[in-house]
Structure formats: structure tokens, C-alpha cells
Amino acid sequence: NSTHVWAGRFTEATDALVQSFTASEHFDRRLYRQDIRGSKAHAAMLNRAGILSAEEYQAIIEGLNEIEAEIERGTFAWSATLEDVHMNIEVRLTERIGEAGKKLHTARSRNDQVATDLRLWLREVIDEVIASLRTFQTGLVDLAEREATTLMPGFTHLQVAQPITFGHHMLAWYEMLVRDEQRLVDCRRRVNVMPLGSAALAGTTFAIDREQTCAELGFERPSANSLDAVSDRDFAIEFTAAAALIMTHLSRMAEELILWASPLAGFIELPDRYCTGSSIMPQKKNPDVAELVRGKTARVYGDLQALLTLMKGQPLAYNRDNQEDKEPLFDTADTLRASLRAFAEMVPALVVRRERTYEIARLGFATATDLADYLVRKAIPFREAHEIVGRAVRYGIEQGRDLAALTLEELRQFSSAIGEDVFEVLSLEGSITARNHLGGTAPAQVRIQVDKARARLGQA
Ligand code: ARG
Numbered sequence: 001n002s003t004h005v006w007a008g009r010f011t012e013a014t015d016a017l018v019q020s021f022t023a024s025e026h027f028d029r030r031l032y033r034q035d036i037r038g039s040k041a042h043a044a045m046l047n048r049a050g051i052l053s054a055e056e057y058q059a060i061i062e063g064l065n066e067i068e069a070e071i072e073r074g075t076f077a078w079s080a081t082l083e084d085v086h087m088n089i090e091v092r093l094t095e096r097i098g099e100a101g102k103k104l105h106t107a108r109s110r111n112d113q114v115a116t117d118l119r120l121w122l123r124e125v126i127d128e129v130i131a132s133l134r135t136f137q138t139g140l141v142d143l144a145e146r147e148a149t150t151l152m153p154g155f156t157h158l159q160v161a162q163p164i165t166f167g168h169h170m171l172a173w174y175e176m177l178v179r180d181e182q183r184l185v186d187c188r189r190r191v192n193v194m195p196l197g198s199a200a201l202a203g204t205t206f207a208i209d210r211e212q213t214c215a216e217l218g219f220e221r222p223s224a225n226s227l228d229a230v231s232d233r234d235f236a237i238e239f240t241a242a243a244a245l246i247m248t249h250l251s252r253m254a255e256e257l258i259l260w261a262s263p264l265a266g267f268i269e270l271p272d273r274y275c276t277g278s279s280i281m282p283q284k285k286n287p288d289v290a291e292l293v294r295g296k297t298a299r300v301y302g303d304l305q306a307l308l309t310l311m312k313g314q315p316l317a318y319n320r321d322n323q324e325d326k327e328p329l330f331d332t333a334d335t336l337r338a339s340l341r342a343f344a345e346m347v348p349a350l351v352v353r354r355e356r357t358y359e360i361a362r363l364g365f366a367t368a369t370d371l372a373d374y375l376v377r378k379a380i381p382f383r384e385a386h387e388i389v390g391r392a393v394r395y396g397i398e399q400g401r402d403l404a405a406l407t408l409e410e411l412r413q414f415s416s417a418i419g420e421d422v423f424e425v426l427s428l429e430g431s432i433t434a435r436n437h438l439g440g441t442a443p444a445q446v447r448i449q450v451d452k453a454r455a456r457l458g459q460a
Helices: 016-022 025-048 054-073 085-103 110-146 166-191 210-217 226-231 234-261 288-312 320-349 354-363 368-377 382-399 408-412 422-426 428-434 443-456
Strands: 151-156 159-165
Touching (some): 025 054, 025 085, 025 110, 025 210, 025 320, 085 110, 110 166, 110 226, 110 234, 110 320, 151 166, 151 354, 151 428, 159 166, 159 354, 159 428, 166 234, 166 443, 234 288, 288 320, 354 428, 368 382, 368 422, 368 428, 422 428, 428 443
Antiparallel strands (some): 151 159
């Protein structure tokens, strides 16, 4: 029991089960860089406040540098007995530099320390995820430009609805990712608040300078209430919620990619390097990456649920429950980063089978709405026009021919208002070109949105 820094008030050694049950070093060790960075800033502040001498401060910095090197070399002896990353590093520091190491924890608690570490760590993750989102956005914009005139069927209820361009569809995905980015930018503002100095729960009796550590660690401001600061995990929940929504978007994209790559649609070819084969069926090329992104979305939803439930019953201030925040948060960050990286690479590399998307759009009476709109322009009320076109479609189905394949005489059976000019609106090209307004599918609009996106991404 003598190994515990808190052993003073205890009369017997910790039970072996409790020892392993309470340990977190096997997963929180990944916070070592943030923990060391926080300790250095804290030591610098203690030195300026006259609590640590210049020599002690120097020894602490050098000791922490050496420990960081040990960890990175893989020679650091992690110990579950020392519970967590914080105690592992602190005990090692004292082992290396002696007395000065014992002074580092002055005016600090693991409660403000772990909250600070986690925020530093999450801030980096958010910056990485934002960069990844922007890479993916750029890829989608490139693809949208390449396929700005590529015709495909647009669906509602997964039934052919109206012709759209493939580029327009890619820009719909881009819009989702723009909102995702905005949510993370907003979430980052609340992550970037510094708990350090709150100590265990009530603050400290020492004359600390929180503005100094705050500036040193790049936080926007120190937290305003010590009780809240050590117990708040909103920032982790917010990030995970934003991540869950990103995964929702990726999962919806995955669903479409899988469908489009299936011979049922045959719209796209995914790059071979992003697909896998079958151990029994030699012909198979499976979209496993997309399927796994769809599947991994479930983990992130679970992580969000875990964090929400973790917090709901906790009284102020810190409770050990909070140690359970890390694994879901780490899992979400890992899953999100890997999924985004995979899609940012894979999606822009897909090949559209343009003859196929055109053919399916042509077969589904996709320009029926265009014909109704045409009749409205010939002074027929929309409800009547709808009825007329419905009858024409029914005739086409019986004949096995698309609207554009009917003769003028055949079409005029349904309305004498139909003239020679009808064939322009019945063509797929005519249909998309006519939807030429802000947000519409016309190639001209897709190009305008591509330019706007490039300007937003700083690439114009
Ligand atoms: N490992 C702990 C955590 O992750 C650090 C804080 C422990 N504080 C305490 N009073 N036991 O939350």
C-alpha cells in the first residue's frame, strides 16, 4: 500500500480487485502529452508565484521532458497500481528528480488536471476532424464539378422522381458537411475553457495566476466556477453529439453508395482499393468500407448514449463516475476520424457510369412534372394538368414507351394545348436546365455553388 500517494490515512492495503477495478491508466495513458503540457504550464505559474524555486522549476521541466521521451520510446513502466496517467507521471517524476517532483501537485488536484487534459486533447481532435471534413468537402466539390452535367434520376421514396445532376447530389452531401463543420467550430468554443486552478472542487488557498496558465495552454478563458469546472462534461457530450450527426450523414451516404454500386442500380464503380473480395465467390467486389461506416455509426450513437447516461445522476462536484467518460469519447474520436478519412479518399475516386444513370432517369417518366408545368404555362390549372399528365403516363406505361417517345398526335389525345415545343421539356436535358434558380439542379446552378464552395474553402 505504500505505493499509493494517498496511503497516509489507510490501515490496510487496497484489495487487488479494487486495484484493477479502479485503474484507468491502460486507456487514459493516451492523454500523456496533454498531461505533461498542463503540468509544465502549472509549474511555470507556480514558479512565477514564488511557490517553486527556479531550480525546482527547471528540474520539473527537464524531468517531464525525459518522461515524455520515455513514453514515446516505449520504455516507460506504466503501472496499474498508480491508477491513472496523472499518478504514473507524477510518481515517475519524483523518482527521477526527487523532492521537487513532490511539489508539482501544489494548488492542483487530479480533478482539475484530468478535465484540463481532456479538453486539451479534444481540442486537437476537433481541429483534426475539421481539417478532415474540409478535405472531404473539397473532394465532393471536385466531383460535383466533374459531374455537373451528368444526368441521373432523383428519388423520393426510392422511386424515380425527377431528373437531377450527379453534381447536384454531391453538393447536397457537401451541405451536410458544412453544417457538421459549423457545429464543431461552435462546440470548440466551449471545449476551449480552462478548468485548471479549480483544484479539487473549491479552488486553492495559494495565490495562483490562472490567466497565466490559460494563455500558456492556449485556452480562451479560465472557467468561472470551480465546482462546475471539475464536474462538467458537457463538452464531451456536445462533441459526441456532433460526431453522431456526422456519422448519420456518412451512414446515409454509405447507404446510397452501396445501393449505387449494386447491379440493382449500377450507377457507380468504387475504386478497387476501397473494396474487398469474398472468400468463396471469386467474382465478388464488396463495398465493405461503406458498410462498415454505416455499421460503426451504431458505436458512436452508443457512446453518446453512454455519456448522457453517465452524467444524468451526478451531484456536484467531481465523482469517480467521470473516469468512465474517456473510453466512449476516445472510441467516438477514433471511429469518426477513421470513417472521415476513408470517405474523403474513397468518394471522390468513384466513377459514375453515366450511360446507366441516364438510362434509368429516362425510363422512369421522370419528366412528367415538366409536362404538367408546360401545360400550366399554356393556361391550364395545375390540378388539371396533373390529371392530364397522369393519363398520358398511364398510356405510356401500357405502350411501354416513355413520354418523350410518344408522338405529338398521341400526346395531343390528352390535351390540345400540347404543341411541337413539348419535346424540349420532355427531354432530361431540358428538365434539368429549366431548374435554373438558387438551389436548383441546373448545371449552371451547380457551377455557381461549386464556385461558392471553393471560395468558402479558400480555394477560389
Ligand atoms: N482517473 C481519474 C479520472 O479519469 C482522475 C481523477 C481522479 N480523481 C479522484 N479524486 N479520484 O477521472
